[in-house]
Amino acid sequence: MEMHNIKEVAVIGAGAMGSQIAMVCALHGHRVILNDIAEESLTQAKDSLQGHMNRRIQKGKLTEQQVEEAFDHLTFDVNLAAVKDADIVIEAVVEKLDVKRELFATLDDITSDHTILATNSSTIVSSKIADATRNPDKVCNVHFFNPPLVMELVEVVQGPHTSEETAQTAYAFVEQIGKVPVLLKKEISGFIANRILGKLMDEAVFLLENGYATHEEIDTVCTKALNHPIGPFALMDLTGIDVNYFVRMQRYQESGDEADQPAKLIQEKVEKGELGRKTGKGFYQYS
Numbered sequence: 001m002e003m004h005n006i007k008e009v010a011v012i013g014a015g016a017m018g019s020q021i022a023m024v025c026a027l028h029g030h031r032v033i034l035n036d037i038a039e040e041s042l043t044q045a046k047d048s049l050q051g052h053m054n055r056r057i058q059k060g061k062l063t064e065q066q067v068e069e070a071f072d073h074l075t076f077d078v079n080l081a082a083v084k085d086a087d088i089v090i091e092a093v094v095e096k097l098d099v100k101r102e103l104f105a106t107l108d109d110i111t112s113d114h115t116i117l118a119t120n121s122s123t124i125v126s127s128k129i130a131d132a133t134r135n136p137d138k139v140c141n142v143h144f145f146n147p148p149l150v151m152e153l154v155e156v157v158q159g160p161h162t163s164e165e166t167a168q169t170a171y172a173f174v175e176q177i178g179k180v181p182v183l184l185k186k187e188i189s190g191f192i193a194n195r196i197l198g199k200l201m202d203e204a205v206f207l208l209e210n211g212y213a214t215h216e217e218i219d220t221v222c223t224k225a226l227n228h229p230i231g232p233f234a235l236m237d238l239t240g241i242d243v244n245y246f247v248r249m250q251r252y253q254e255s256g257d258e259a260d261q262p263a264k265l266i267q268e269k270v271e272k273g274e275l276g277r278k279t280g281k282g283f284y285q286y287s
Contacts (some may be wrong), residue, residue, distance in 0.1 A: 011081035018092030019045035020148040107135035118142035137163040237276035
């Protein structure tokens with residue numbers, strides 16, 4: 001099996017996930033194009049990344065030269081055609097299947113036959129996307145965790161359509177950018193971490209909705225008794241309560257089981273626009 005060497009990376013979606021994935025790749029010497037349909041999102045991403053890098057310089061984790069070189073490797077572009085020469089494209093857009101399928105179909109037209117098209121989806125398996133392309137063997141899941149600049153693990157998921165070469169190349173790429181890959185040879189919605197985490201979050205929401213404890217108390221139990229670095233409600237605020245909502249809606253659409261619908265509490269938060277850190281309020285208040 002011959003694996004092609006990944007030199008140029010494209011990341012689609014300049015939110016917190018996409019922008020940090022792009023910076024991780026740039027810090028490890030890859031040429032990176034960060035693409036988004038909104039110029040404003042790219043500007044915000046650049047400012048946010050500069051802030052993250054400045055803090056690392058202040059803490060002595062990175063030098064000014066390392067940061068300068070990383071930004072030299074990183075291009076911000078609203079034109080999707082700019083990704084045409086990428087060896088791997090990592091999609092990090094909204095967690096909606098129809099949006100991802102449309103994007104992958106377009107990417108399939110733009111990119112080379114050797115290009116790996118990877119989705120960073122936290123729950124949607126790539127077999128639901130791959131048939132929107134002419135080269136389904138080049139499609140897989142490469143799932144980073146939030147925040148990508150900090151979290152070490154990346155789940156690489158080989159669907160039934162994904163070639164062994166694609167899976168192994170993606171796995172090797174994750175190692176190249178200093179992360180710890182785990183390769184799932186069999187796909188399942190939510191993969192490993194989020195299936196386990198989902199059970200924890202469901203139980204946490206049940207306990208809160210039924211008045212057994214406050215969200216602060218539940219988070220305290222998880223951090224102090226279970227030794228989790230962050231409680232489930234603080235984590236939902238960090239990743240975005242809307243992400244939890246979209247994941248559950250996707251699962252409900254797949255299963256038709258009413259039990260898979262988002263919890264009423266989660267629905268109410270989304271309807272109010274209380275999505276966590278990014279809106280200034282979720283389960284907690286943020287300045």
